[in-house]
Amino acid sequence: MSIVELKGIYTAYEGGEKAVIRDLSLRVDRGEYVVIGGPNSAGKTTLLESINGLIKITHGSASVCGLNVSSQADEVRRRVGYVIQNFYFDPFTPFTVEQVVMMGRFGRLGLMNRPAREDYDAAQRAISLVGIEDLAHKTIGTCSGGQQQKAMIAHNIAKEPEVMMLDEPFSNLDFHAREYLQGVFKRMVRTGVPILMVAHAFDGLPDIPIHLVVMNQGKITYDMNCMAEEVEDIIRKECGVSGKCLSG
Amino acid sequence: MLEWLIENNVVCHALEAMIFASIACSILGVIISRMSLSSIGFTMSHAAFAGAAMGMFLGVNAQMSAIAFSMAVAALIGPVSDKAKMAADATLGVLFAMSMAVAIFLISYMEYMGKGLSASALLFGDVVSLYREEIYALAAVCCLTIIFVLAFYKEISAIMFNMKIAEAAGVRVKLVYYILLFIIALSVALSLNIVGGLLIFVLLVTPASIAGQFCFNVRSMFIVAPIVALLVSAFGVWAGFEFTLPVAPLVALLLTGVFALSVMLSFKRRINTKMH
Numbered sequence: 001m002s003i004v005e006l007k008g009i010y011t012a013y014e015g016g017e018k019a020v021i022r023d024l025s026l027r028v029d030r031g032e033y034v035v036i037g038g039p040n041s042a043g044k045t046t047l048l049e050s051i052n053g054l055i056k057i058t059h060g061s062a063s064v065c066g067l068n069v070s071s072q073a074d075e076v077r078r079r080v081g082y083v084i085q086n087f088y089f090d091p092f093t094p095f096t097v098e099q100v101v102m103m104g105r106f107g108r109l110g111l112m113n114r115p116a117r118e119d120y121d122a123a124q125r126a127i128s129l130v131g132i133e134d135l136a137h138k139t140i141g142t143c144s145g146g147q148q149q150k151a152m153i154a155h156n157i158a159k160e161p162e163v164m165m166l167d168e169p170f171s172n173l174d175f176h177a178r179e180y181l182q183g184v185f186k187r188m189v190r191t192g193v194p195i196l197m198v199a200h201a202f203d204g205l206p207d208i209p210i211h212l213v214v215m216n217q218g219k220i221t222y223d224m225n226c227m228a229e230e231v232e233d234i235i236r237k238e239c240g241v242s243g244k245c246l247s248g
Numbered sequence: 249m250l251e252w253l254i255e256n257n258v259v260c261h262a263l264e265a266m267i268f269a270s271i272a273c274s275i276l277g278v279i280i281s282r283m284s285l286s287s288i289g290f291t292m293s294h295a296a297f298a299g300a301a302m303g304m305f306l307g308v309n310a311q312m313s314a315i316a317f318s319m320a321v322a323a324l325i326g327p328v329s330d331k332a333k334m335a336a337d338a339t340l341g342v343l344f345a346m347s348m349a350v351a352i353f354l355i356s357y358m359e360y361m362g363k364g365l366s367a368s369a370l371l372f373g374d375v376v377s378l379y380r381e382e383i384y385a386l387a388a389v390c391c392l393t394i395i396f397v398l399a400f401y402k403e404i405s406a407i408m409f410n411m412k413i414a415e416a417a418g419v420r421v422k423l424v425y426y427i428l429l430f431i432i433a434l435s436v437a438l439s440l441n442i443v444g445g446l447l448i449f450v451l452l453v454t455p456a457s458i459a460g461q462f463c464f465n466v467r468s469m470f471i472v473a474p475i476v477a478l479l480v481s482a483f484g485v486w487a488g489f490e491f492t493l494p495v496a497p498l499v500a501l502l503l504t505g506v507f508a509l510s511v512m513l514s515f516k517r518r519i520n521t522k523m524h
Contacts, residue, residue, distance in 0.1 A: 054416065078418030087410065092516065094282070094466045095409050103406045107418020112399050139464060152413075159417065 003163055003194055004028035004051060009060035011043075011050045019058065020046045022218045028163075030192045033185070033208055035199055037235040038215035044198040045085055047215065048165045051196070052080045065162050078107040081161030083152050083169050085198075093141035097151045100140050101126055104158035126158035129184055145172035153181065157188075164188060165196045179204040202231045214238040249383075261383055262375040262442075262495060263485045268386035269439040270477035270499075272393040273448065274455035276432050278469045279397075281456040282408040287337055288325075288429075289452040291344040292436040295321035297445040298351040299437065305354045311382070314440055318433035321347060326426050375442050375485070375495045382441060389435050396431055397470060400424050405466050443496040450500040451477060458507050461514035480506055 004026065011021040021043045028034055036044050049055040051064055053073025062069035065079045081104075095103075102123040105115060127136055130150050135143060140151055149172045156164065164185070170178045178201075185195050186206035205228035214222035214235055222238045235241075254260040280288050299317025303310035321343050328339045397404060403424040406414035415421045432452075439448050455477035456469065463469040484499030 052416065054412075074418060074420065077416060082416045084412065084416060087413065089410075092460065093409070094460075094464060094469060095405070096465070099405070099465075100409065103409060103414070104417055106402050106406050106414070109402065111403065111420055111423070114402065155413075155417070 002027040002029050003065055005063045007061045009050060009062055010058045011046055011055050012058050020218050021050060024220055026220065028194050028196065030194060031189055032194045032211045033189050033206065034194060034196045034211040034213060035231055036196060036213045036215060037199065039239050042215040043218040044215055045167055048082065048167055048196065048198060051165065052077050052082050079162045081156035081159050081164040083156050083166040085167035089141040089148060091141040093139060095140055096137050097132060097140050097143065098136040100151050101154045101158050104155035108159065122160060123158045126154040129157055130154040131180065146177060149173060161193065163194055167198045168200065170201060182206055205231060258376050259489050261378045263482060264383050265375060265378050265386055265442045266481040266485050267478055268390040269442050270451055270481040271474045272390040272435045273439060273451035274473040274477035275393050275397055275470060276435060277452040277456035278459065278473050279404060279408060279428060281453055285336060286453050287340045288432060289449040291340040292318055292433055293445040293448040294344050294347040296437040296440045298347040300440065301351045301354040305358060315434060315437040318437040319430060322429040322433035325429055378441060386438050389438055393431055393435065396427065408466060447496050447500045450503055454503040454507050458510045461510040461516060
């Protein structure tokens with residue numbers, strides 16, 4: 001059974017003239033590395049937020065980790081990691097990077113339960129894995145954009161998710177950090193955790209089969225496996241972009 | 249409770265009420281100021297004000313109706329924001345205007361009908377005429393606030409960090425947020441007689457803002473804000489009775505003075521100008 005299974009889903013925002021996502025079906029199995037590409041306003045972020053129940057699905061059925069997204073959204077969010085696209089933490093934000101990473105565990109801990117030794121250990125492992133040990137005691141608002149992005153990735157890794165979704169996770173990161181983190185995600189995939197990544201830049205994709213999903217105007221126009229080096233060309237072709245242009 | 253320390257019952261009651269109100273409001277203030285929901289203070293205070301006016305109009309206990317009306321407004325904030333897809337701040341603005349309109353309407357109508365209503369006690373507070381039951385109720389709300397923060401500390405800190413990230417992490421954001429709104433409604437309605445609808449905002453926002461000038465983490469803010477509020481309030485009560493000054497405005501001015509001083513002295517704002 002697929003870990004993510006969407007059947008003919010529609011998602012609409014209140015007041016919107018038409019559904020953002022229309023009649024979309026998608027299957028993701030354990031250990032898959034899914035890249036979601038497409039032009040702006042294609043519905044890529046909406047797709048991720050539909051999968052973890054942050055946006056209501058109006059028609060169709062969605063199952064994640066065997067749970068119904070519409071009726072068990074809270075439980076789905078406890079099991080799915082989601083690195084959001086835009087965030088800003090002001091310099092006076094009174095939380096250290098270590099505390100923010102720890103917060104990734106809070107959902108799965110349940111109401112009122114205190115973190116135990118294993119939760120602190122999971123947070124420390126995530127910090128080490130992402131390579132931000134030197135930032136652990138720094139307040140998150142005083143970190144650079146790239147450092148904040150790494151902290152948010154560690155926050156979701158600490159959660160030990162069954163599915164990891166990332167929305168343009170490399171937008172603030174340098175080449176070295178991108179390659180390093182792609183290695184981290186590749187290791188997650190090997191342990192069976194599928195990665196669903198919305199991206200506009202495709203450098204450093206791991207040398208494993210990529211499940212490529214291209215979206216346009218709320219629909220999937222391409223849904224097949226390919227190799228990392230083919231990703232950009234396929235997306236260009238699907239979006240009708242000719243010649244080489246800068247991605248980012 | 250403090251009769252063993254202060255012989256004068258009026259001063260004793262005023263001090264006790266001020267202590268409980270300042271502790272409860274300042275703790276809640278730490279949460280709402282971090283969530284950029286400071287306007288909840290004046291919305292709730294005016295809801296309590298409208299509720300009290302409604303109680304007087306209907307001839308029922310003003311404080312009970314203030315609590316009931318504040319609770320009703322608290323119950324509306326979350327669902328209205330969700331349903332109307334509006335920022336909570338905009339919802340608060342709408343409900344504030346509605347509460348104020350209800351209060352002014354009822355007060356004007358009662359004046360027109362020849363039933364005099366003194367709104368000054370509700371607007372500016374009246375610490376010298378408090379009943380023992382009111383102080384017990386405030387003590388209970390103060391305990392409830394502390395228990396709420398201790399029990400839901402993990403969820404509260406995640407929400408204070410970022411509501412969307414907390415929700416994505418699977419934290420029960422809505423449940424904790426709604427409990428918070430109810431406790432704020434209760435605290436504000438019960439504090440109305442002490443500092444009044446117009447000054448309750450000072451107790452909610454200023455101690456948290458003072459703590460924010462010096463504290464690098466939430467835990468210390470939850471400790472520093474109530475201590476500052478308690479000390480300033482106690483001093484305000486003493487000075488008010490000693491020099492025959494109105495207590496609530498005095499406390500408000502003292503807290504504002506401490507805030508100004510804390511902004512000037514805050515080491516968080518210092519810029520390192522050293523070359524090496």
